[in-house]
Amino acid sequence: MLRSDPEKLIRKVMARFVDEEVIPVAREIDEKGEFPFDLFKKIADMGVLGIRYPKKVGGSGGNTTLYCIAMEELARGLLSLAAVTAMQCLMATNGLYLYGTKEMHEEYLRPALRGEKIGAFQLTEPEAGSDLSAVRTLATKASDGYVINGMKTWSTSGPYGDFHTVLCQTDPDKKLRGLMFFFIPTDTPGFSHSKKFETLGTRTSALSEIYFNNCHVPPEYMLGELGRGLDVLLTILAEIRIMTAALALGLHRAAMDDSIKYCKERVQFGKPIGKYQLIQAKIANMAVNLEAGRLMVDKVTHQIDNKISCLNEASMGKYFTVESACSATDEAMRIFGAYGYSMEYNVQRYYRDNRFLLYGGGTHEVLQTTIARQYLR
Amino acid sequence: MNIIVLIKQVPDTTDVKLDPKTGSLIREGVESIINPDDRHALEAAISLKKAEGGKVTVLSMGPPQTIDALSEAIGMGANEAILLSDSAFAGADTWSTSFTLGKSIEKIGGYDLIFCGRQAIDGDTAQIGPQVADYLHVPQVTYVFEIEKIQKKNIIVKKRLEDGYERVQCNLPALLTVIGELNVPRYPMVGRLIDACKEKSPIKIWNASDIGVQAKDVGLEGSFTQVIKTFAPKFKRQGEMLEGDAKKIAGTLVEKLKENKLI
């Protein structure tokens, strides 16, 4: 039976949305530095936030491949919008989806997939970045649930999130085995946050510290089985990494598209600069890296959809595509000459925004270490 | 309210390039899209259905890849779609296209309204809507930019004129061709798009025998006009768009004027 290919169809529709709705306003939004809730709602209205969840919980019945395609296209338009969307689709909601009760699904998951409630995901603490065993936020058992005390930092959507999936320590003696995720709505008494951080890039997404002062939560807000808390993270770690890679592909394409256009237009020494071989080398490298990164992302997303374990490939994919995007955004700045340095053009934003991709989903030093470990065992 | 929408898949460019040897369209590297006016026709039909009840059936004649336009229409909210695809339909002129579409609409039957775009960005004739209405013997209103009121037996719409508009009341069933001013088309829903790609999606594929026509009556054979030669008009003068901020543009402009010894 003749049918459309869903991957091509979703890409085409998302690309049109990004070309029509995001790209024309991206610079203005970035300059304002405020999260574009109106655009986020439009994305939600298309059912994108539920793209990787089944229909029975209010999702769109897609998969990881379609999710990553949609995120790549969004990142081509505005990375900070794509990053918050990507978090809403995955890290901010997956623990709730897997371990939340039916009531929690009704009250939080469905509204989140409609874009009416915003979720956040909190691992990082001042003393615990790459090293999660250092997490100190404490969850103490009480007669009717848990009491949370401590703080988190670098919380994406922290200042306006409606609910939070928070990594806490239930028993410091147990170290990693004591870690558990807790679901904490913003209206829980004792919850507060700091001012929004000033950052180099992805300036529309709001980051802050989050504080828990005797936050009381019912027992069902502990996500998953005691002793297996990190499953909430581990079951989606490959997906987080490859999604980050998809964001890098989108940003890479934005830098490359602008570079191609510019090097056909800009004339120096009587020729468009694209006629010079040193400029051609930059375009060629961008194209080759993009193609290679695409193949890695495509392979891993299909492995995830087919339930084939692929954490190592996902780490490689994140590492390679983000480094490639770093190179592409850097080269774009050079192709544009002084205009790359001007706030009038978008390449400066790609260059700034790109740095964000280096940290989330594992720093590249940590990724290189874990990749090498596969071979040096 | 049962509504039929006619949509055409077209290349995503108004700058159509022709192969100088064969005179046919160069389609490589150009994405196909739903004809822009037809997106407005779809939006009108879908929002009318939401308000009045009933269903929306989308119909398109074209090569197999036209399925993507129909999947997108389902994604926007159409209930079902029919792709008219048969090698016998190829090479149709507008008469033959309208005949094939008209036959198919007769087969669907039971409609209150037919929506078309005003004009396709590739063929550009704006003939299909009027010709289909003529074939079906239903009244037509073209250039519709507002649907004012819909009643059991008739509809009141506004039709754009060069220097104003006409307010027209028209009996149902009727055919309307619409322009972009009518509405803002919605984006498709991801979940509906995914479903449209599934085997059991509500998209049917009809060939010549499904609509009871013979090869000699459709496609190139059924066409009254024969294309002898297709060519791109030669541009004697070509415009150039300057980009950048006002200051940069002004600078470039002055340079160019000087270069051509105009100042």
Ligand SMILES: Cc1cc2nc3c(=O)[nH]c(=O)nc-3n(C[C@H](O)[C@H](O)[C@H](O)COP(=O)(O)OP(=O)(O)OC[C@H]3O[C@@H](n4cnc5c(N)ncnc54)[C@H](O)[C@@H]3O)c2cc1C
């Ligand atoms: C824009 C942005 C948004 C963020 N959003 C969130 C969020 O929503 N939720 C959240 O929980 N966190 C978030 N983070 C935090 C992010 O996850 C952390 O930055 C990341 O985990 C790394 O931790 P760190 O920055 O403390 O670096 P550190 O772990 O302190 O690392 C510092 C340096 O040491 C290196 N290093 C560390 N350990 C090793 C090792 N074993 N071997 C070799 N080198 C090592 C690192 O690679 C790095 O170069 C966000 C960060 C940013 C920038």
Ligand SMILES: Cc1cc2nc3c(=O)[nH]c(=O)nc-3n(C[C@H](O)[C@H](O)[C@H](O)COP(=O)(O)OP(=O)(O)OC[C@H]3O[C@@H](n4cnc5c(N)ncnc54)[C@H](O)[C@@H]3O)c2cc1C
């Ligand atoms: C494979 C192919 C071969 C062709 N060969 C020839 C040829 O040899 N000689 C020739 O003269 N022309 C040929 N054509 C052009 C064809 O006749 C016209 O494209 C067609 O009749 C529509 O006319 P138009 O594009 O001007 O549409 P318009 O009349 O401008 O379109 C108005 C509206 O009519 C509807 N509509 C138009 N076309 C379709 C469609 N196919 N299905 C459903 N709704 C539609 C849409 O709502 C559209 O907005 C060919 C087209 C195709 C696809």
